[in-house]
Amino acid sequence: MIRIAIVEDELMYAKQLESFLRQYEEKEQETFEINMYSDGDEIVEDYKAQFDIILLDIQMQFMDGMTTAEAIRKVDTKVIIIFITNLRQYAIRGYEVDALDYVVKPISYFAFSQRLSRAIKRLKKRTQHTIVIKIRRGVARIDAADIYYVESQNHTLIYHVAGNNIESSGTMKDAENMLSEFNFCRGNKGYLINLAHVDSVQDSFAVVRGEKLLLSRPRRNAFMEALTNYWGEIR
Amino acid sequence: MDNNLLDIPRLYTAIAEWAACMVYLMNMQKRFKGIKFCTFALGGLIIQIFFLTVTANVNIIFWIPCMMTAAALMICFIYFGSKGIWKDAVYMGIHAFVFAEFAASFEWLLYSFFYKGTSPWVSLGMMLLIFAVLYGFYGWLFQHQKLTESKLDVTFGELCAALIIGISAFTVSNLSFISIETPFSTSYQEAIAIVRTLVDLGGTAIMYAYYLQRYHFRLKQEMAVMQTVIQNQYLQYQMSKESIDIINYKYHDLKQQIAALRAEENPEKRMTFLDRMEEEIHYYEAQNKTGNKVLDSVLTGKSVICNNYDISLNSVADGKLLDFMDIMDICTIFGNALDNAIECEKKVPDKKKRLIHLAVFSQKDFLIMWFENYFEGELKSADGVIKTTKTQKSELHGYGIKSIMHTVKKYGGAVHINVEDKWFKLTILIPLQQKKEHH
Numbered sequence: 001m002i003r004i005a006i007v008e009d010e011l012m013y014a015k016q017l018e019s020f021l022r023q024y025e026e027k028e029q030e031t032f033e034i035n036m037y038s039d040g041d042e043i044v045e046d047y048k049a050q051f052d053i054i055l056l057d058i059q060m061q062f063m064d065g066m067t068t069a070e071a072i073r074k075v076d077t078k079v080i081i082i083f084i085t086n087l088r089q090y091a092i093r094g095y096e097v098d099a100l101d102y103v104v105k106p107i108s109y110f111a112f113s114q115r116l117s118r119a120i121k122r123l124k125k126r127t128q129h130t131i132v133i134k135i136r137r138g139v140a141r142i143d144a145a146d147i148y149y150v151e152s153q154n155h156t157l158i159y160h161v162a163g164n165n166i167e168s169s170g171t172m173k174d175a176e177n178m179l180s181e182f183n184f185c186r187g188n189k190g191y192l193i194n195l196a197h198v199d200s201v202q203d204s205f206a207v208v209r210g211e212k213l214l215l216s217r218p219r220r221n222a223f224m225e226a227l228t229n230y231w232g233e234i235r
Numbered sequence: 236m237d238n239n240l241l242d243i244p245r246l247y248t249a250i251a252e253w254a255a256c257m258v259y260l261m262n263m264q265k266r267f268k269g270i271k272f273c274t275f276a277l278g279g280l281i282i283q284i285f286f287l288t289v290t291a292n293v294n295i296i297f298w299i300p301c302m303m304t305a306a307a308l309m310i311c312f313i314y315f316g317s318k319g320i321w322k323d324a325v326y327m328g329i330h331a332f333v334f335a336e337f338a339a340s341f342e343w344l345l346y347s348f349f350y351k352g353t354s355p356w357v358s359l360g361m362m363l364l365i366f367a368v369l370y371g372f373y374g375w376l377f378q379h380q381k382l383t384e385s386k387l388d389v390t391f392g393e394l395c396a397a398l399i400i401g402i403s404a405f406t407v408s409n410l411s412f413i414s415i416e417t418p419f420s421t422s423y424q425e426a427i428a429i430v431r432t433l434v435d436l437g438g439t440a441i442m443y444a445y446y447l448q449r450y451h452f453r454l455k456q457e458m459a460v461m462q463t464v465i466q467n468q469y470l471q472y473q474m475s476k477e478s479i480d481i482i483n484y485k486y487h488d489l490k491q492q493i494a495a496l497r498a499e500e501n502p503e504k505r506m507t508f509l510d511r512m513e514e515e516i517h518y519y520e521a522q523n524k525t526g527n528k529v530l531d532s533v534l535t536g537k538s539v540i541c542n543n544y545d546i547s548l549n550s551v552a553d554g555k556l557l558d559f560m561d562i563m564d565i566c567t568i569f570g571n572a573l574d575n576a577i578e579c580e581k582k583v584p585d586k587k588k589r590l591i592h593l594a595v596f597s598q599k600d601f602l603i604m605w606f607e608n609y610f611e612g613e614l615k616s617a618d619g620v621i622k623t624t625k626t627q628k629s630e631l632h633g634y635g636i637k638s639i640m641h642t643v644k645k646y647g648g649a650v651h652i653n654v655e656d657k658w659f660k661l662t663i664l665i666p667l668q669q670k671k672e673h674h
Contacts, residue, residue: 091551095596104549110587111547114609117656200600201647201666207600224649224664231603232651232662 002030002120003050007037007068008057008084013105014038017055017084020112027113030120040068049076052123053116056099058085069097078126080119125234131178133159133168140166144182148209150175150192160211183234185226188216193223195230240424241412243343245287247362251339252287252305253280254366255331256312258374263317263327272316279312295413302405306332319387326389329401330442336408337435338369344432376443393449397442404438461638468570469563472529475536525595527554529565534593537573545586546577552595556602559668560646567642568604571635572661576608579659583611597667602648604663611657639663 004021008014014036021032035051037043040063043054054072058065069081083094086105094102100122101115129144142161151158152172159166175192176184183195187206191213198206204220205212215223257276267275286308290301310328314321342365350357389397408431411420421427493509525531534550541548557565573591580589592607639661640650648665 092553092596094551095553095594095598098598102549102551108587111590114590114656114658118658121655198599202600202668221649224647225651228649228651228662228664229653231598231601231664232605232660233653233655 001033002123003033003035003052005035005037005043005051005054007040007043007054007060007065009038009060010057011038013057013084013107016107017112020107020109021116023109024113024116028117039063040065040071044068044071047072047075049079051079053080053082053119055082055084055103058083058091066093066097069094069099073097080123082115082119129182133157133166134170135166135168140168142166144179145194145196147179147184147194148197148211149187149194149213150179150184152190152192160209183226183230185223186219187213187223188219195227196234198227201227240343240347240428243339244358245291246284247342248305248335248339249284249287250280250362251342251366252309252332252335253283253312254370255335255338255373256309256316256328258334258370258377259313259327259331260316261374262377263313263319266316266318275316279316283308283312298413309335320389322389322391322394323387326387326394326397329397330446333401333404333435333438333442334373336405337432337439338366340408340428340432340435341369342366344428347428396445400438400441400445404434404441408432408434408438457637460634461641464571464634464638465563465567465642468533468566471536471570472532472562472566475539476532479532479535525550525552525554527557527565529562530554530557530569530595533566533569533573537570537577540577541580541591544577544581544589546580546589546591548573548591548593550593550595552593553597554595556595556597556667564642564645568639568663571639572604572606575635575661576606576659579608579610583609600667602665602667604661606661606663608659609657610659636661 006014006017006021008017018034018036021034024030025032039060040056044063056065056068060068063071065083065085069083072079072081077098081094081097081099083091083099083102084105084107085091085102091099091102091104100119103112103115130141131144132139132141142159146161148160148162150172151160152175155169155171157168157170157172157175159168172186172189172192176186179192179194184192185195187193193206193208193213197208199209200207201215201224202212204215204217206215206223207213256279260276265272283305287305290297290304293301306328309331310324313319313327313331314324317324319327342362345365346358346361350361407419410417411422411427411430414420415422421430496509497506525534530552531554534548534552538548540546573593576591580591583589588609588611590609592605594603594605596603636650636652643650643663643665646665648663651662651664653660653662
């Protein structure tokens with residue numbers, strides 16, 4: 001079941017969105033739990049990350065969509081936000097609050113269903129992937145998404161994870177095979193970088209969570225391509 | 236002088252021919268991979284050795300047909316090993332044949348000069364060493380210049396030129412070998428061996444030069460086509476810029492008229508009507524205000540086309556992010572990407588499904604552009620170049636996309652194309668330069 005919130009102050013559009021969702025449920029064999037809010041302040045009050053997808057109108061009377069999204073993001077970084085707007089100029093700021101998508105009014109079922117199925121697909125991809133790595137005293141379990149990058153030194157692999165480094169034995173090839181599905185890419189011989197944590201690329205460096213990692217010349221192109229692929233297909 | 240000087244062991248010739256083919260195959264798109272390719276290569280080597288050793292002692296009359304068959308075997312080896320076309324394989328095969336002739340005779344000349352003993356191991360060792368150096372250099376020449384493309388698309392004329400060079404080199408180098416009754420022949424073994432080596436070297440050099448020239452010519456041609464594509468988008472931009480200026484001018488005109496109308500005493504209803512009218516005009520004016528004038532013009536121009544074909548173009552673009560880019564580059568990227576999308580949408584029968592989404596935004600220190608469009612059925616661009624089954628992704632470039640890639644590369648970025656459900660998506664990522672304070 002997918003939990004969806006509709007935040008829309010115009011009753012007509014709110015009703016339309018709800019009927020579109022019901023239509024989608026029937027056609028695509030999904031089940032939705034739908035909650036309706038008529039203004040931004042209603043959903044923000046007592047928000048506990050209880051939704052998977054939020055359809056959010058941008059222009060509302062008491063609390064507009066952007067402010068609402070900002071407030072929601074403070075509590076919940078994972079929920080998928082889709083903006084509903086009649087002026088697409090307003091949607092541009094949506095990327096600042098990491099909104100996945102936007103739908104422009106007047107809304108047609110076809111356009112809406114296309115964007116919705118994209119969102120549902122992303123949602124289903126987001127499950128956790130725990131990987132197991134051998135450490136000196138047993139094993140460690142970490143979520144692949146939490147790894148910033150893997151560093152290889154002699155025969156030691158150092159997993160740079162939020163806040164600490166985990167040392168393990170093994171070769172870069174092993175790590176590469178294990179993490180192949182999770183959007184990792186080699187920056188040079190010694191680094192395997194999680195593309196989700198690449199903050200910027202400057203000259204021959206990738207900045208990963210504040211750390212500058214060298215991109216070797218022959219790998220730079222492939223790295224940029226992998227990064228573009230990540231931003232195109234995964235996000 | 237011993238009689239050996241002209242009798243290159245057939246085994247060596249076979250290895251030389253096979254290695255020459257391998258140099259080309261390594262640089263081409265191969266039909267097989269991994270173990271399969273190794274098996275295929277080994278098979279080729281065995282066939283070549285078998286054929287040449289079996290025919291080693293045939294009558295001199297059959298010598299030329301035998302050599303031709305050897306060359307044909309090489310061509311087949313290249314053809315079946317690569318994903319190429321016959322013409323390409325023949326072209327490469329002639330190259331390989333002439334080079335192999337040179338390599339074999341050069342090696343044998345060196346060997347006969349430096350070694351007078353009879354140990355077959357020394358002979359074998361020298362052969363391997365000299366071949367390794369020769370073929371290493373030959374392979375490096377091609378790889379270093381990044382010459383071999385996956386497809387050469389050799390024309391008939393080019394093939395003829397290569398054939399003439401190849402046949403001339405082969406004939407002249409072997410003239411004395413076949414008959415000493417011509418004005419250019421000699422019966423001195425040393426002379427024959429030296430002439431053969433030098434003529435084959437000449438042949439190889441000419442062919443390489445021809446190859447190089449042809450390659451650079453193609454490159455130039457491609458650049459010229461790309462330049463026209465870019466120029467076209469720029470012209471379109473200028474045209475739409477002019478028409479937008481006119482619209483803006485009219486807009487101000489109209490605004491004046493409304494102001495004048497309002498100054499007169501009018502019923503309240505009319506007043507509200509006028510208000511609404513103004514609001515509507517304002518909406519049109521604001522349609523393509525992204526913060527970047529070039530992008531505004533391109534978008535307006537393209538949305539006129541979209542309107543004509545009932546395509547709904549949704550764009551969410553922060554144009555200010557594009558300020559660091561050249562006008563030409565913005566035209567190239569957006570013009571071509573949208574043209575491709577529009578071409579694709581025209582073919583969607585249901586007009587309600589003609590959708591294009593465009594997003595330009597920044598996240599982290601990246602400028603990201605998304606061009607998405609819905610499509611049905613086989614995906615092909617106007618010039619028929621875009622074929623997107625997933626495996627062909629890497630070679631799906633029309634000149635439009637090629638020029639986008641070329642442009643994006645200037646800014647250190649990359650382009651990615653994918654198909655998800657029924658949506659075609661072009662992603663462009665360009666790293667934004669960090670502010671100076673970080674340095």
